[in-house]
Amino acid sequence: MITLGDYLVVSAILFTIGFAGVMVRRNLIIILMSLELMLNAANLSLVAFSRFRVGANGLPDYNAQVFVFFVITVAAAEVAVGLALLVALYRARQTTDVADITSLKF
Amino acid sequence: MSPFLFWIFAVLTVVFGGAVVLNRNPVASALSLVVSFLGLSALFMSLDAFFIGIIQVLVYAGAVMVLFLFIVMLLDIRVEERRRINWLAAAGGVGVAVILLIQIYVVIGHFQSARRTFPPLAASTTDDVWHIGRLLFSNYNLPFQIIGVLVLVATIGVVLLSRREPR
Numbered sequence: 001m002i003t004l005g006d007y008l009v010v011s012a013i014l015f016t017i018g019f020a021g022v023m024v025r026r027n028l029i030i031i032l033m034s035l036e037l038m039l040n041a042a043n044l045s046l047v048a049f050s051r052f053r054v055g056a057n058g059l060p061d062y063n064a065q066v067f068v069f070f071v072i073t074v075a076a077a078e079v080a081v082g083l084a085l086l087v088a089l090y091r092a093r094q095t096t097d098v099a100d101i102t103s104l105k106f
Numbered sequence: 107m108s109p110f111l112f113w114i115f116a117v118l119t120v121v122f123g124g125a126v127v128l129n130r131n132p133v134a135s136a137l138s139l140v141v142s143f144l145g146l147s148a149l150f151m152s153l154d155a156f157f158i159g160i161i162q163v164l165v166y167a168g169a170v171m172v173l174f175l176f177i178v179m180l181l182d183i184r185v186e187e188r189r190r191i192n193w194l195a196a197a198g199g200v201g202v203a204v205i206l207l208i209q210i211y212v213v214i215g216h217f218q219s220a221r222r223t224f225p226p227l228a229a230s231t232t233d234d235v236w237h238i239g240r241l242l243f244s245n246y247n248l249p250f251q252i253i254g255v256l257v258l259v260a261t262i263g264v265v266l267l268s269r270r271e272p273r
Binding site: 001002003004005006007008009010012013014015016017018019020021023024025027029030032033034036037040043044047048050051052054057058059060062063065066068069070072073074075076077078079080081083084085086087088090091096 | 220267
């Protein structure tokens with residue numbers, strides 16, 4: 001049988017892949033995609049806990065699913081603003097590589 | 107859902123999630139992300155969260171991916187493939203990520219409830235959309251309206267950012 005831990009392990013692996021992408025890759029588009037992977041890994045564990053915590057009426061805990069709804073909305077807004085910043089940056093510097101953007105580096 | 111289907115979709119999600127990071131071509135990365143999100147949506151549906159699974163497909167595989175692909179096509183993507191990889195920095199980043207994974211794994215191992223299976227659901231006469239919508243418009247009404255303002259601000263911000271500066 002599939003346990004809660006299986007879903008949590010899948011979620012942890014997915015989060016780690018996204019984290020590694022943010023740490024390793026230098027292309028801003030890929031970094032944004034890795035951020036999406038991390039947000040979705042958190043969503044997976046939220047939904048798993050929602051299904052795990054069945055209430056007295058025999059239904060899953062829908063509070064977690066409302067929270068996932070909010071996370072998805074915020075992630076969509078974040079992607080739109082992030083990609084607009086990327087296009088503005090590309091217009092100014094003709095690059096999407098974080099190694100080339102060092103004006104704010106200490 | 108049978109364990110067989112769970113492992114198929116879990117492996118699909120993780121393998122294509124890894125392909126997002128490993129591919130050097132951003133178009134291939136974006137398409138891998140679509141497959142990964144479809145697998146994730148199947149996992150959501152295996153947890154009886156059908157509404158979340160469907161908006162996952164609609165919002166991510168539909169809207170967000172089209173946005174990513176548009177931007178990738180708009181910009182010059184050939185530069186990335188010519189760059190050399192800094193293996194030392196890559197090994198450092200992967201090392202930190204592996205340490206994080208080991209920490210989360212140990213925490214899950216010490217979590218007693220993680221070894222329990224999911225309790226059965228009662229046969230419900232209402233959809234989960236009904237329950238989520240009722241919570242959204244009663245208990246979570248204020249956050250819902252704040253989210254609306256946030257989306258409006260994001261829209262205005264995107265228009266301002268992508269406007270060409272008059273010289």
